[in-house]
Amino acid sequence: MGLFGNKKSQEERTEDAMKKAEDLVGGKGVMGKVTKGFMGKEFTDQMSQGLQAGRDAQAAVAANAAAAAAGIPGTKATVTALADTGTMINNDPVVNLSVTLEGGQSLQLDQILVSKLQIPRVGDSVTLIPNPAQPGSYVYGGLAV
Numbered sequence: 001m002g003l004f005g006n007k008k009s010q011e012e013r014t015e016d017a018m019k020k021a022e023d024l025v026g027g028k029g030v031m032g033k034v035t036k037g038f039m040g041k042e043f044t045d046q047m048s049q050g051l052q053a054g055r056d057a058q059a060a061v062a063a064n065a066a067a068a069a070a071g072i073p074g075t076k077a078t079v080t081a082l083a084d085t086g087t088m089i090n091n092d093p094v095v096n097l098s099v100t101l102e103g104g105q106s107l108q109l110d111q112i113l114v115s116k117l118q119i120p121r122v123g124d125s126v127t128l129i130p131n132p133a134q135p136g137s138y139v140y141g142g143l144a145v
Contacts, residue, residue: 025047057111079099126140
């Protein structure tokens with residue numbers, strides 16, 4: 001129990017902040033309408049894209065955690081193409097990756113958050129983890145060791 005009553009968990013605070021930001025850029029409420037009116041549609045569209053990239057990053061982290069908890073092994077893949085989206089989350093870039101699995105299957109992974117300390121290059125081996133929430137899809141697991 002906190003000093004002023006029950007404290008919200010980190011996940012609850014994050015979800016509240018994301019919801020408020022989505023309402024703001026969506027033009028909901030007085031502040032949303034003022035923001036849209038003064039900043040313009042282009043700005044709010046860019047903010048919406050940034051929020052979606054943040055949601056995608058949160059989903060990837062959750063899928064990685066679920067796969068690790070379930071003991072699901074990763075699959076190695078080779079990077080065949082890499083494109084920067086121009087979006088940054090906590091100073092880490094969001095990229096689009098094209099990879100080839102060990103079996104020869106090619107995949108396109110869009111809006112992948114990568115650590116700026118471990119940005120993959122074409123030809124690098126990366127680990128992909130099967131997404132338990134979406135069978136047949138993968139989440140980025142980082143550079144292969």
